[in-house]
Amino acid sequence: MGLFSELKLAVPWGHIAVKIWGSQKNPPVLCLHGWLDNANSFDRLIPLLPQDFCYVAMDFGGHGLSSHYNPGLPYYHQNFVSEVRRVATAFKWNQFSLMGHSFGGSVGGMFACMFPEMVDKLILLDSTPFLLDFNEMENILTYKRRHIEQVLQVEASQKPPRAYSSEDLLQKLLSQNSHLNKDSGELLLQRGARKTAEGLVLNRDRRISLPENSFDFVSKELFVQATRRLQARVLMIKALQGFYDVRRVNDKHKEPLLFMVDTLRSILKERYQFVEVPGSHYVHMNTPRVVAGVISSFLQCLPPLSSSRL
Template sequence: MMGLISELKLAVPWGHIAAKAWGSHQAAPVLCLHGWLDNANSFDRLIPLLPKDFYYVAMDFGGHGLSSHYSPGFPYYHQNFVSEVRRVAAALKWNRFSLLGHSFGGTVGGMFSCIFPEMVDKLILLDSSPFALDTNEMDNLLTYKRRAMEHVLQVEASGKAARVVSPEEMLQGFLKNNSHVGEACGKHLLRRGTAQAATGVWLNRDRRITWLEYCLDFVSRELFVHYIKNLQAHVLLINECWWLTAVSFRTE
């Protein structure tokens, strides 16, 4: 059986990117990218079911899981998450690898695969798309982005500490906002998504990332086609119902 090798801590200018690894580091590498507001524990039940002759590394995006939060004033833009993938590849000394992305992680992996096509041999998308296409809500997109930016400014100005609650209250809040996730999976994600305090637990993710519109780049169909033409990777798309089935790690 393939077991977890170790927890990784990769240095970046604002702190570190946390990751966890399975398999032999001599094997073909696969970088696993979790969904928005999730963490690397998203892959704990999947990886043991996959072929054993690969080296799987699941990273926590900045502001998620055990990775460092961005410095105040430094935005969580989509391109910055794409840049994190490049930083992780450099730290691991990977020149070519596969990408496995769930939901938001798929859009990050898709963009990376188009910007650095020579580095990605396979792109696997779970409940995702390589880009966030414009939708019927495009007329409201600027309003969404304005609210997202105002939210970030309010969070930074408030200096308010994260709310500490009991583990059970945290779990029930998670399950309420993620009705398609079972209790066992909820507990599993919260193990990496919370930190211990004297009187309970608190969400360890950065509160600035709770507006998805702030972290996504929406593209037109014309740009979508232009970007896709640059892909060199073999692509596997497993898409039950994008955005509806993906876990949104909200408890508030």
């Protein structure tokens, strides 16, 4: 399935860039990338999925080819949730499916709970529908403070963005993310960087720093209440060598994930499917065939190919 088109959807601060595969007459699947990634995150997976759907991969604001937010406007988690609503409005979707990787899954999860009637299927790629405050209560105010300070620091800086050679920029990306292989890193940089006279410059907004600065952490009580609002069927794919926490220092503490899996299973029952697959956090890019089958079956409402418990 080849790329159908690229569009720029108008928003008050500029545009949201999207890539579209398939006919817009087909049921839509909106694809949400991870933190600091872009719509190219789905280039290898979507061609392996059923062709009787329309797949739309968006660049979040400040990412990829989408406009940066206006000066003085920070990037908050709910802003990204609002962008999903704007895209749905632009395409005049009354109901659609969501597929999100990492940060994109948490954005999609919050949207599906806030607008439950609009989402029929939610696919979480090494992601959870929310982040719990399980290990983070003492840190949340620190994150919020750091977010404000980061924005003010970038606004005060007059330095132009740093330019790199293509090889140096790729090595920088791979050194910062050991879960990406070389081909996947190159694919993300095709959309995530632009050529200048000095070399390649990253497209992303420098006001975006660490993901925990802009995530919304929720309590266990709120997670339970939000899950009860879900009308969607939910597929959670967990990469065995992936991430378990937004902060790597907590990555060995799996209690939050266990709580979410048990809660989703208890409340959603047959509408919830949990699958573990071999691979890293970027399994959907590095080895997309590992997840393509289970996603295809889920989209087509076929019996699960496989399922497992933590």
